[in-house]
Amino acid sequence: MKYVKNFAWLFVVVLFLVACSSNDESSSSSSDVASDSGTNNEANTSNNTSSGDADELVIGVNENFISMDPHNTGDTNSNSVQSAMLEGLLGFDSEGKIIEVLATEYNVSDDALEYTFKLREGVKFHDGEDFNAEAVKANFERIMNDDSLRLYSRGFNIVKSVDAVSEHEVKVTLTEPYGPMITRFAVAKIISPKMLSEELSEVPKKVVGTGPYKFVEWVQGDHLTIDRFDGYWDGADRVQKITYKPVPENGSRVAMLKTGEAHVIYPVPAQNMAELESNKDVQINTVPSTIARYVSLNTFKEPLNNEKVRQALNYAVDKDAFLKVVNSGLGVPLDSIIPSKTLFYEKQEMYSYDVEKAQSLLAEAGYADGFEIEIWGNTNSDTMKGMQFIQQQLKKINVKVDIKSMEEATLSDEIYGAQTPEEAKLMMWYVSWSSYPSDVTNATKPLFHSGSFPPNSANTAYYNNAETDKLMDEANSISDEAKQASLYSQLQREVYADAPWIFLGVDEVVYGVRSDVSGVVVNPTGGLDVRDAKMK
Numbered sequence: 001m002k003y004v005k006n007f008a009w010l011f012v013v014v015l016f017l018v019a020c021s022s023n024d025e026s027s028s029s030s031s032d033v034a035s036d037s038g039t040n041n042e043a044n045t046s047n048n049t050s051s052g053d054a055d056e057l058v059i060g061v062n063e064n065f066i067s068m069d070p071h072n073t074g075d076t077n078s079n080s081v082q083s084a085m086l087e088g089l090l091g092f093d094s095e096g097k098i099i100e101v102l103a104t105e106y107n108v109s110d111d112a113l114e115y116t117f118k119l120r121e122g123v124k125f126h127d128g129e130d131f132n133a134e135a136v137k138a139n140f141e142r143i144m145n146d147d148s149l150r151l152y153s154r155g156f157n158i159v160k161s162v163d164a165v166s167e168h169e170v171k172v173t174l175t176e177p178y179g180p181m182i183t184r185f186a187v188a189k190i191i192s193p194k195m196l197s198e199e200l201s202e203v204p205k206k207v208v209g210t211g212p213y214k215f216v217e218w219v220q221g222d223h224l225t226i227d228r229f230d231g232y233w234d235g236a237d238r239v240q241k242i243t244y245k246p247v248p249e250n251g252s253r254v255a256m257l258k259t260g261e262a263h264v265i266y267p268v269p270a271q272n273m274a275e276l277e278s279n280k281d282v283q284i285n286t287v288p289s290t291i292a293r294y295v296s297l298n299t300f301k302e303p304l305n306n307e308k309v310r311q312a313l314n315y316a317v318d319k320d321a322f323l324k325v326v327n328s329g330l331g332v333p334l335d336s337i338i339p340s341k342t343l344f345y346e347k348q349e350m351y352s353y354d355v356e357k358a359q360s361l362l363a364e365a366g367y368a369d370g371f372e373i374e375i376w377g378n379t380n381s382d383t384m385k386g387m388q389f390i391q392q393q394l395k396k397i398n399v400k401v402d403i404k405s406m407e408e409a410t411l412s413d414e415i416y417g418a419q420t421p422e423e424a425k426l427m428m429w430y431v432s433w434s435s436y437p438s439d440v441t442n443a444t445k446p447l448f449h450s451g452s453f454p455p456n457s458a459n460t461a462y463y464n465n466a467e468t469d470k471l472m473d474e475a476n477s478i479s480d481e482a483k484q485a486s487l488y489s490q491l492q493r494e495v496y497a498d499a500p501w502i503f504l505g506v507d508e509v510v511y512g513v514r515s516d517v518s519g520v521v522v523n524p525t526g527g528l529d530v531r532d533a534k535m536k
Helices: 005-011 076-085 133-145 181-187 193-198 250-259 270-277 307-315 319-325 355-364 381-395 408-416 466-476 481-498
Strands: 026-028 056-061 090-092 098-100 103-108 114-119 159-166 169-174 213-219 223-228 241-246 264-266 282-297 371-378 399-406 428-434 501-514
Touching: 056 250, 076 213, 076 223, 076 241, 090 181, 098 103, 098 181, 103 181, 114 133, 114 181, 133 159, 133 169, 133 193, 250 264, 250 270, 250 381, 270 282, 270 501, 282 307, 307 355, 307 501, 319 381, 319 501, 371 381, 371 408, 381 399, 381 428, 399 408, 466 481
Parallel strands: 056 241, 056 264, 371 399, 371 428
Antiparallel strands: 026 428, 090 098, 103 114, 114 169, 159 169, 213 223, 223 241, 264 501, 282 428, 282 501
């Protein structure tokens, strides 16, 4: 693989951690709620054996899946399943570094406008179609021509053309230089061109790719099953079948791991770590992450359109108590708009816990008697616990928070179904976001740029600042790292001061596996990787 000297910075990827999402970006809501005391009282089940087929791996996750369309995904769980079935030209290794996958070599022109990929030969899609340059062209053109897809606004909106140079070589030309474009090629998974042309409407429900596993069935709310693709190009051995089960309730998910009903669970509730660590048939793993956890505040509507109100909400929430109560002491406070492991991170002066200052700011803003507001989140136990914590904290400044929990797909529809800020009903959202460490663009632009309002992207705070838009646009158009660092430094200062979020914490990823399982890992973005999964 050849690198262009002047643009080597494009390819540096540090171990990531969301979305988050996803994922290119992964925007995923998870907090901690119920204490699950019933689980703590269960007897140790180390003598139990795993149930079911010896060559079927069962994975319990905390949320339902939303879509199997890799070009339009915003949640980590959906992205994890897709990554077992689909591949991009490039990908990420376990440390978040860019690697070749369906491409064996790539080059970037001196002006950073042309990306040329040599493609892996002899690769088949699960439906028997050949993987070639025309397949890549069909996928990229789908993204660049459909502005309703999430990946459209993440680099592919500036793709000028996609040309099949030969059967196994493709060239992508941009209209302007875009720093993080190489990571976009790693995120953009390739779907069978036959499916795109003949079954496009079925892509969100099932998908056909080139990955080590192929789609079998998806029963909403119950399970999603994939099966080993024996025609996969690497020829490695791996488990025959994987079944994912959404289990939002923490205690139930833990019990499944202890009894062997599930071989892997993610996440492991922090309050259950000790009891699981004492089980000889279970292994608990922790991974430092770049998952930022926050409450987005709708800056477009009263009273959150007042900067003093938003700052008051930040001063009213004890970040250390949040980590202790909600995360059982795991993680660190979110002291900027991006996690500390993200490229160009710069620590800000945190909003200290100060109830009197919060009350004073509310009074200055004309809300001395407080107000009533609604917070949204999904139904998993962690999220409920987090929303309850916010509710209790803000009560101290006479802000009455009403909790509205929704199943993940419904929540996504409610948030991203609004076509304009005026139509949006969302006021506060307890949520998280993750990006690879080197992808500072994905950690900022989808969340804070005025062009990223839903449904286009994840700026659910409807934050609109012409100056910070300019900072992000300029940073994405240059290759001078020193200048980029300066721009992102200013960006972090300005956005953090504007407080479009209640800044909470940065997660530490915790997942559990049975002792007879190997090759299953959770990466720093919170994504499950099962490509090398095996069972003894």
